[in-house]
Amino acid sequence: MKMKRKWTPSTRFMLIILYFEFIKETITVPCPASLHTANDVKRCPRNKLEWNARAARLNCSSINQTCVDPSLFEYHCVLNKEGNQLLEVCAPSKHIHEQKCTEFNSFGKLIQASVINCSDALITCPDAYRSTEMYKYQACYDVVYQSTRNEEAHCSSRSTEGKSHLGIAVGLNGEVKCCSGYKWSNRTRLCEKCTPGYTGPECAYSCIYPYYGEDCFKECDCQINLCDHQLGCTPVYWFNNCPHQPEYEEPAFTNTWKQRRDFR
Incomplete structure (x- = not known):
């Protein structure tokens, strides 16, 4: 004759906890x-x-x-x-x-x-x-x-108006649109390359750290809070640590002031 297994209160409690943990992990x-x-x-x-x-x-x-x-x-x-x-x-x-x-x-x-x-x-x-x-x-x-690569393989050098221009993608269904990394310009009626710091279809995505710049090809060698997705390492990092400092151009009004001073 088989004996019925009796669960102690503590064992029952543990089984209930395990059951709810299982439910939590399998049902979101x-x-x-x-x-x-x-x-x-x-x-x-x-x-x-x-x-x-x-x-x-x-x-x-x-x-x-x-x-x-x-x-x-x-x-x-x-x-x-x-x-x-x-x-x-x-x-x-x-x-x-x-x-x-x-x-x-x-x-x-x-x-x-x-x-x-x-x-x-x-x-x-x-x-x-x-x-x-x-x-x-x-x-x-x-x-x-x-x-994405299969779609971009159909990029051609023709615009929708037959003009020579890079950045046009022809899909498998014949649909014409801009390649990834380009954005349609209503002003020029052409696909124009994304500004530095942006990429993807219609330039909708900013570069992911540690990458920055044109096509997100450049790589920051500084911490995430110092890496700008367009410019790279911020000036604070440039001046203190970076061996290649950015070229600095004087604002236009400064040059004008110099010209006036020289004229006098």
Whole structure:
């Protein structure tokens, strides 16, 4: 005759705690505040240093929200729900299972597992990982990068009016638009290159630290709070530490004053 197992009160209490912890990790409550923080980006951090730098810049814990404790409202750089764009967003983190990439669902207003998996990548996603560790699995980002490269491969040197000009992209469906890194100008009726510090489609994205300048190719060698996405290291850093100081041009009014003085 089998004896019925009796659970002590303390054991029952621990089982209840474990059950709710499991529910918390597998079911994420929607957070409307996350939707207002979501922004498309051209590139996500490639390592922990870049991830922490972007997290510091967005400062998610300072955002007013009532979903979770401020310390649990964390920076993410993940796929969108369609899997064709990268975005930065502040949201409660989540455990992702079954070797899936991580996405932010704008309809559900939450972080969740994507339909895209990275089980065949060079560095595969594990069976379970935190959504805030997405940078470790660059194959998920490569899905978007490859899609962007395929589109940009159709860039030609013709404008919509047949004039010779770089920056025009012809999509697979025949649609004509500006290449990434260019922006349409209603004044010139041409695609014009992004100003330094900006990149991406329609120049909508600023450079991600530590990169700055034209096409975000240059790299700051100073701390994030001293790196301007357009100019690089700020003057405070230039004058004290940087071996290559920027050229300084005197304002126009100073030159005019000199001319008047010389004339006298």
